[in-house]
Amino acid sequence: MSDVTDTKKKSMKGLAVVVLVVVLVLPLGPCQGALQDGYCKGKCGSTDVEDTIKNVVLSKFNQDRSIVAALLRMQFHDCFVKGCDASILLDGSSSEKAAIPNLSVRGYDIIDEAKAALEKACPGVVSCADIIIAATRDAVSFSGGERYEIQTGRKDGLVSQASNVNLPSPSISVSDSIAAFAKKGLTTEDMVLLLGGHTVGVAHCSLFQDRLYNYQGTGQRDPNMSLLLAVTLSLRCPKNASVDNTANLDQNPLSALVVDNDYYKQLLLRRGVLQIDQALAMDARTRPTVASLASRSDFTSQFAEAMVKLGAVEVLTDEQGQIRRSCRSVN
Structure with missing residues (x-):
């Protein structure tokens, strides 16, 4: 449409x-x-x-x-x-x-x-x-x-x-990500919290395979990724594979389907799968928030507040929109 x-x-x-x-x-x-x-x-x-x-x-x-x-x-x-x-x-x-x-x-x-x-x-x-x-x-x-x-x-x-559609890419820099969220009225802390949605997410190998085999054209793995994670992911995402498999963004198998703060704990261990995820734990502007969320038990309430803010982004007025009778087409 x-x-x-x-x-x-x-x-x-x-x-x-x-x-x-x-x-x-x-x-x-x-x-x-x-x-x-x-x-x-x-x-x-x-x-x-x-x-x-x-x-x-x-x-x-x-x-x-x-x-x-x-x-x-x-x-x-x-x-x-x-x-x-x-x-x-x-x-x-x-x-x-x-x-x-x-x-x-x-x-x-x-x-x-x-x-x-x-x-x-x-x-x-x-x-x-x-x-x-x-x-x-x-x-x-x-x-x-x-x-x-x-x-x-x-x-x-x-x-x-x-x-x-101009969504932030998985390899976006922290600076550019902060700027993209700011355009939506969301703070740097909101950004770190909303990326915490990766606590239950997966990513296709094609989105992070360069970190395993050719980081920034070096022909080597990303030095910011733990060796254990690199080995684990290489088994899931072999070089030149014909199938684009997926991997959990929270690499703790016990919490990969649970909305909790373990995602942030993994980032501090250099076990972030996507480049932007790992970068959050290394950048001076976002690392304190990552560390705080990894050590606190109130992530779910903070995440909830960020989701409410996301849900209020650029909401349409009566004159600008409608209530569709079918979600797939304009009335």
Whole structure:
């Protein structure tokens, strides 16, 4: 799905005005306005919106615990490109889904199932953007993280273009990463916390193989990677392999699917898989935060706060967006 036509935009703006009038008369209409805690509560008849989403996520989680990493990645990839507007969900040959960094994004079926259940109960009330935020929160809580309060009231975007996707790469420098997060209103500490989502993530060998065999063109491994990790990863990612395998970003097998602070402990042991991960533990601007998170027990609450901040990035107003009836297409 690419840019909608000017006619479509104008009609949507007109619709937004009509809907606003209806909301002023009928308070139980679609969720509108600034983000608020529990904004959609009581607006779906007898159906609890957040419970409905939670039940869908729990069912999927019981089948496949890796959905936690999938949904964390989906939220990050959505919010970091023109804000948290569910534009990553739109189908189309030139939509954000088609961008190379998003080709391995998954979890769309979870959002579709939750949306279908809510549309059946209360059509046109809950945005796809809100569902992404709620589903991610639930997945985190099922995997050992804190069940934090979310804010709702987002609108879904009308535009999704692969050319807009400019996500930080796994080999980005700390300086450039700090700058990229700052453009989204996120601090250096927020950045370190949000990269902590790698506590349950995996990465394809192609994203870090240079660190094993040809770091910065030297023909050698990255000296910042522990020898033990290099040997372990080389077995998983042989040189010139025909299959692009994956490796856990938290190299502690006991916590690779748990939202906890072990990811940071691994970084201090030079066991960061991605270049940016390991760089966090070496740069003077981020190492103190990494060390603090590795030694404290309150990572999950701090991570929750950072996720709430991420979920508020560049949220659309009523005039700029809509509540989609299908998460895969503009109304």
